[in-house]
Amino acid sequence: MLMLSLGERLRAWRKANRLTAEQVAALLGVSRVTIWHWERTERKANKPYREHIETLIARPFGMDQALDAQAEERDQVNSLRLHQEIRVSKERIAFLAGVNPADVEINISY
Known part of the structure; x- marks a missing residue:
């Protein structure tokens, strides 16, 4: 079974909820470029951000x-x-x- 990275899951969640990288960046308090790096797995989010992302993508989005x-x-x-x-x-x-x-x-x- 293929496991997606946190960044890949963040991107899938963002796309499924029709959000821009800018909107997700605002939600997480980071830059759009940071979201871009995380989604492409060029960089990993540090622990507080990883936890915040996990919480964000684990629940239905309003x-x-x-x-x-x-x-x-x-x-x-x-x-x-x-x-x-x-x-x-x-x-x-x-x-x-x-x-x-x-x-x-x-x-x-x-």
């Missing part, structure tokens, strides 16, 4: 629900990263200015 869930998860991760970057930046600025990090205020507007 584009809206999956995209919403992935976007929410990605937003939470990005928020945590942003807070960590701000904390580290405050510490660096405080060190350079010779003040307490609690006295450093960073405002972000966009």
Whole structure:
């Protein structure tokens, strides 16, 4: 019995669900090129991505629900990263200015 690689199964799942590589990349939080490499087995996904791919391709796909869930998860991760970057930046600025990090205020507007 022929066993497909994870990348080959990802490609089959993507095609069966009529998704582009860009859409799958957005779901997984990687680039389209990364999806391309995985699907062609030129590179293997690292463990966290392998687990995420296995979960993704193991269940029926509803584009809206999956995209919403992935976007929410990605937003939470990005928020945590942003807070960590701000904390580290405050510490660096405080060190350079010779003040307490609690006295450093960073405002972000966009």
